[in-house]
Amino acid sequence: MTWHLAYAPATIANVGPGFDVLGMAIHHKAALGDKCAVRLGRGDVRVSVLGDGGRLPTTPERNVASVAALRVMSMAGESRGFELRLTKGLPLGSGLGSSAASAASAALAMNDALGRPFTLEQLVPAARAGEALAAGTPHPDNVVPALLGGVSLIIDVQPERGADGELVIARLPRPRCAVVLAMPDLEVPTAEARRAIPRQIPHGDAVFSAGRLALLVASLYERRTDWLKHAVLDRLHQPYRIPLIRGFEAARDHALTAGALAVGVSGSGPATFALVDHGADAERVANALRSGFLSAGVNARAAVTQIAPERREVRR
Numbered sequence: 001m002t003w004h005l006a007y008a009p010a011t012i013a014n015v016g017p018g019f020d021v022l023g024m025a026i027h028h029k030a031a032l033g034d035k036c037a038v039r040l041g042r043g044d045v046r047v048s049v050l051g052d053g054g055r056l057p058t059t060p061e062r063n064v065a066s067v068a069a070l071r072v073m074s075m076a077g078e079s080r081g082f083e084l085r086l087t088k089g090l091p092l093g094s095g096l097g098s099s100a101a102s103a104a105s106a107a108l109a110m111n112d113a114l115g116r117p118f119t120l121e122q123l124v125p126a127a128r129a130g131e132a133l134a135a136g137t138p139h140p141d142n143v144v145p146a147l148l149g150g151v152s153l154i155i156d157v158q159p160e161r162g163a164d165g166e167l168v169i170a171r172l173p174r175p176r177c178a179v180v181l182a183m184p185d186l187e188v189p190t191a192e193a194r195r196a197i198p199r200q201i202p203h204g205d206a207v208f209s210a211g212r213l214a215l216l217v218a219s220l221y222e223r224r225t226d227w228l229k230h231a232v233l234d235r236l237h238q239p240y241r242i243p244l245i246r247g248f249e250a251a252r253d254h255a256l257t258a259g260a261l262a263v264g265v266s267g268s269g270p271a272t273f274a275l276v277d278h279g280a281d282a283e284r285v286a287n288a289l290r291s292g293f294l295s296a297g298v299n300a301r302a303a304v305t306q307i308a309p310e311r312r313e314v315r316r
Contacts, residue, residue: 103130251292
């Protein structure tokens with residue numbers, strides 16, 4: 001039987017004030033993402049994982065990738081056995097959508113194995129089912145850009161239905177700037193980052209973040225990169241998560257001094273993103289982020305990349 005391969009990239013979720021509703025896919029040239037291979041067969045479902053240090057389960061019902069693949073098969077009315085091989089290119093707990101990349105790549109690979117009966121958007125519930133296993137809730141702001149590429153604003157208008165809730169997905173223009181990702185040698189579990197956020201916030205903070213989200217969307221449509229420094233600020237999640245990311249404040253200050261347009265927490269952290277004008281020196285910003293973390297005693301690697309284009313729909 002033929003192996004069917006798929007790749008899903010790292011993603012930046014939340015993007016400042018876009019908590020749980022805004023996500024961006026990282027270009028594949030950064031080589032930050034997961035690969036999945038699926039081969040249909042008879043009998044049981046077999047799962048293997050490479051690159052995770054033995055940390056991820058291989059029981060089909062407990063693995064994010066196989067849960068997503070099984071969901072695609074169920075959607076297609078199929079019940080065949082298959083073999084799934086997941087290759088992790090993203091570290092766990094990195095803030096770069098590691099579980100979403102696993103779920104999305106598996107959904108894409110299974111869809112290909114079945115003859116591509118579903119569109120990319122139709123695969124979203126399957127990937128969300130995998131994400132729910134990892135995160136406890138089916139957050140769409142990583143899996144949607146992992147599947148669709150580009151920049152997406154995602155609103156769950158039926159959250160009570162979980163992974164099957166109806167989503168409104170708005171494709172937004174990509175910012176005309178480079179993206180620098182800093183990946184410090186820290187791990188911030190998503191559950192811990194969630195617990196850090198208070199259940200209630202002051203009214204003024206809600207107004208602040210709502211205004212910044214509107215400004216961020218406007219800056220993408222208006223191509224106003226000069227607005228981004230203000231647009232990525234928020235008071236919903238970043239102020240409560242930054243204390244979990246040792247060295248973030250120094251890294252942010254160094255990067256802004258080096259010419260970054262804006263700096264923020266990627267997902268729940270510890271990964272940090274900086275947006276850099278194409279005319280500026282992105283490598284200088286990358287070095288600044290690394291030196292900022294190092295000043296706090298934290299080693300970090302950095303990558304200069306860009307936002308991925310939207311994934312092209314290919315149907316058989």
